[in-house]
Amino acid sequence: MQPSGNNGISNHPGAYRAREGLAYLFIDFNAYFAGVEQHDNPALRGRPVIVAPLASEHTSAIAASYEARPFGIKRGTKISEARELCPDIAVLPARHDRYVQVHKLLMKEIERHLPLEKVYSIDEAAFRLSRSERDPQKAIETARRIKAGISENVGPALRSSIGLAPSRLLAKLAAERVKPDGLTVLELADLPNSLRNIPLTDIPGVGNGVAARLARAGIGDFVSLWNLEPKHARAIWGSVQGERFWYQLHGFEVDEPPTKKSMIGHSRVLSREHETPAEARIVARALLLKAASRLRHYGFFASSLSLSIRLRPDGGWQGGRRVAYSQDSSCFLKSLDEMWESFLRHRRRETTSGRIGGVTVYLHGLAKAGDAAASQLDLFAEPAVKQNEGRRAELWRLIDEINSDPLAKFRRLGAPKGEDAAPAHRHIMLASQVGLDLNYLGAKIAFSRVPEEAEFLY
Numbered sequence: 001m002q003p004s005g006n007n008g009i010s011n012h013p014g015a016y017r018a019r020e021g022l023a024y025l026f027i028d029f030n031a032y033f034a035g036v037e038q039h040d041n042p043a044l045r046g047r048p049v050i051v052a053p054l055a056s057e058h059t060s061a062i063a064a065s066y067e068a069r070p071f072g073i074k075r076g077t078k079i080s081e082a083r084e085l086c087p088d089i090a091v092l093p094a095r096h097d098r099y100v101q102v103h104k105l106l107m108k109e110i111e112r113h114l115p116l117e118k119v120y121s122i123d124e125a126a127f128r129l130s131r132s133e134r135d136p137q138k139a140i141e142t143a144r145r146i147k148a149g150i151s152e153n154v155g156p157a158l159r160s161s162i163g164l165a166p167s168r169l170l171a172k173l174a175a176e177r178v179k180p181d182g183l184t185v186l187e188l189a190d191l192p193n194s195l196r197n198i199p200l201t202d203i204p205g206v207g208n209g210v211a212a213r214l215a216r217a218g219i220g221d222f223v224s225l226w227n228l229e230p231k232h233a234r235a236i237w238g239s240v241q242g243e244r245f246w247y248q249l250h251g252f253e254v255d256e257p258p259t260k261k262s263m264i265g266h267s268r269v270l271s272r273e274h275e276t277p278a279e280a281r282i283v284a285r286a287l288l289l290k291a292a293s294r295l296r297h298y299g300f301f302a303s304s305l306s307l308s309i310r311l312r313p314d315g316g317w318q319g320g321r322r323v324a325y326s327q328d329s330s331c332f333l334k335s336l337d338e339m340w341e342s343f344l345r346h347r348r349r350e351t352t353s354g355r356i357g358g359v360t361v362y363l364h365g366l367a368k369a370g371d372a373a374a375s376q377l378d379l380f381a382e383p384a385v386k387q388n389e390g391r392r393a394e395l396w397r398l399i400d401e402i403n404s405d406p407l408a409k410f411r412r413l414g415a416p417k418g419e420d421a422a423p424a425h426r427h428i429m430l431a432s433q434v435g436l437d438l439n440y441l442g443a444k445i446a447f448s449r450v451p452e453e454a455e456f457l458y
């Protein structure tokens, strides 16, 4: 069936591309962070490995190698519990910079075979097959060449599951079928049968909210979801999103809205004059303020932050803190300062005089207001705390606005009497940031902001 105006999509801005064989290859790296650790350290290969977001026993694994899974350890298992289940387990703190580096190597390798269509997260991406590559036999050959290329040119520890299908959504569902190391073809002729047993919430685009609405409409399994009409899907979703979903599920490709983020952060290499702890702390605080400003810009709340410090000539320190969901820079700065104190204590204990070579600050555990996760804030916080938090976040948004366009507020409020020209640069900074001009820093210090694509889902 071809989409047409009478399906109610005529005024939809998204472009629907016709179905033509296996047009997409979706690749999902298996236990990616753990895989990178095993890639970098061959002694870890074949061993149970988990990666923790922070160097703390009170966090949960953000990746578990396949060798850890027979012990009942998976992503989300508490670190202390994992140690009980498998005393021999290797627990490694996350190294986001490294995961981004390897991600780039992997994408470059796959791009030798196919053009990249879209990066979904640090360990998931979709590639497009040309018209002549879309029949199953050719598509499978291409997928095998990609796997061999990754193994030979990047590393055999980086295993992946590949899905081939007419749309990206179906290709992702195909990739999910066999883990680790899968290669699965999903053709329209196989549907809805081959997916008849998958829980609806396993399908990207069907969260708990949508699943509840589907259930109220009597749709509880894949086959009845498949048999919906696009208009009906739109009504159930309560938005055009339902129709977009229907088309993707039925093998049409649809242009997507921007993807969700789950980490926002900045990293900076320090020049000589900033390599003392006191100077480096100011840079870390400035990076955090920038990250928090972007957090507010995207409308997110963060529930944890992490700090990594690279030492010269080698070594480093990592720390992390959980916070109640927040947009408030003061709250983040407080946690950062606590971490900085831990770092200083560590430094005194180790009696390292190592100079500081770089700092990286990340906000993670992101959610939007109204998300199930963020609403815990509403459940647990004292009303007075919430109100203060909200007021401070509002103040920070105002500061963001003024810093992003120093003239905006001035124009809105009108020029004060006696002044007919707006002041040129009116930035707001914390007292502790005075003397640190971010623009100046940007020009003077080798700047290695983690790129946009690095703000990935776990």
Ligand SMILES: [Mg+2]
Pocket (backbone or CB within 6 Å): 028, 029, 030, 031, 032, 123
């Ligand atoms: Mg994965």
